[in-house]
Amino acid sequence: xxRITRKIEFSAAHFYHNPNFSAEENRRVFxxxxxxxxxxxxxxxxxxxxxxxxxxxxxxxxxTELKSILQTEVMERMDHRHxxxxxxxxxxxIPTCENIAALIWKLLEPKIKxxxxxxxxLYESAExxxxxxxxxxxxx
Amino acid sequence: MKISLSRQYHFAASHRLHTAKLSEEENKRIYGxxxxxxxxxxxxxxxxxxxxxxxxxxxxxxxxxxxxxxxxxxVIEPFDxxxxxxxxxxxxxxxxxxxNVCREIFRRLKSFPLARLERVRVEETSKNSFxxxxxxxxxxxxx
Numbered sequence: 431x432x433r434i435t436r437k438i439e440f441s442a443a444h445f446y447h448n449p450n451f452s453a454e455e456n457r458r459v460f461x462x463x464x465x466x467x468x469x470x471x472x473x474x475x476x477x478x479x480x481x482x483x484x485x486x487x488x489x490x491x492x493x494t495e496l497k498s499i500l501q502t503e504v505m506e507r508m509d510h511r512h513x514x515x516x517x518x519x520x521x522x523x524i525p526t527c528e529n530i531a532a533l534i535w536k537l538l539e540p541k542i543k544x545x546x547x548x549x550x551x552l553y554e555s556a557e558x559x560x561x562x563x564x565x566x567x568x569x570x
Numbered sequence: 571m572k573i574s575l576s577r578q579y580h581f582a583a584s585h586r587l588h589t590a591k592l593s594e595e596e597n598k599r600i601y602g603x604x605x606x607x608x609x610x611x612x613x614x615x616x617x618x619x620x621x622x623x624x625x626x627x628x629x630x631x632x633x634x635x636x637x638x639x640x641x642x643x644x645v646i647e648p649f650d651x652x653x654x655x656x657x658x659x660x661x662x663x664x665x666x667x668x669x670n671v672c673r674e675i676f677r678r679l680k681s682f683p684l685a686r687l688e689r690v691r692v693e694e695t696s697k698n699s700f701x702x703x704x705x706x707x708x709x710x711x712x713x
Contacts, residue, residue: 448627459628461635524629528573532624535571557578558634561619565572 433548434490435478438500440509443470444525447514468512473530474553475504477538481545491544503537527552531560574688575631576619579641581650584611585666588655609653614668615693616645616675620685632685644678668694676702 445468446460456464463469477500481490507517513525519537523529531552539547546564553559586609587601597605604610618641622631648658654666664670672692680687691701 446629450627459633459635523626526624526629528575528624528631529629532571532573559576560631561574561576563572 431480432483432490433478433480434493434545435476436493436496436500437474437476438504439472439474440505441470441472442508442511442513443468444513445469446524446526448524468514471554473508475500475534476549476551476553477534477547478549478551479542479545480548484544489544491542495544496542499538499541503541504534507537527554527558527560531562535562572621573624573631574619574621575685576617576689577634577637577641579616579618579646580613581616581646582611582613583649583652583654584609585654585661585671586610587665587667589665609655612694614649614671616641617689617691617693618679618687619689619691620682621688622685632682636684637682640682641679645675668692668698668700672700672702680704 446463535550550562587604676690693699
């Protein structure tokens with residue numbers, strides 16, 4: 431099996447606030463990420479597809495197709511957006527790196543037709559990232 | 571679906587690769603310039619990976635306001651700007667190779683109470699990295 435990884439970057443704003451918490455609790459749990467004016471990151475997304483190369487093309491999947499899936503599912507949805515207000519799939523969730531990466535997994539998995547989505551790695555900064563993978567048969 | 575959170579930390583420390591179990595000549599042969607009696611140092615990068623359910627109230631596997639001070643207290647404070655061979659008790663017995671440093675960091679962090687420690691990866695330089703994983707990876711998170 432071969433794994434192929436494509437990297438893209440998007441920039442987005444967010445802040446953390448849970449309406450079930452008091453203002454004080456929000457500040458305690460989320461710290462400066464609770465600033466209601468929001469802040470932003472240059473997110474780096476690595477998408478890994480696993481499969482056998484097609485004997486005719488030598489490719490696990492056509493990268494042009496993957497590029498276009500990433501453009502539609504991730505870039506158009508999230509790039510230069512405010513994740514709290516402009517991504518309906520995140521409504522009611524705190525837009526943490528965990529929740530964004532899990533959403534990206536859910537958006538991409540059904541779109542990958544050749545090979546299988548193996549891992550989504552989302553960097554919020556060089557020092558913080560989240561990995562999502564299929565796990566052992568467990569499904570969302 | 572399995573989900574994990576990884577966070578990088580840094581410390582700078584010196585060490586010397588040398589063991590009293592071997593002769594001076596053997597130490598020199600095996601460890602080469604790393605056996606220089608005056609020691610040498612590295613900017614270590616420690617990548618800590620934890621797994622666990624994503625708390626729906628916070629959207630988090632582990633809050634960095636809790637993970638960061640834990641790693642700081644257990645690893646960074648005792649290791650940073652230290653001579654590992656003398657100042658970290660475990661390396662008075664064990665050779666302070668990055669394999670052993672990695673394993674010692676894993677031992678110190680596995681008691682983190684709020685998520686499960688899955689992996690510790692240590693970069694000694696940008697060219698060498700070492701990692702250790704929790705052995706039982708079956709209790710995966712259903713998110």
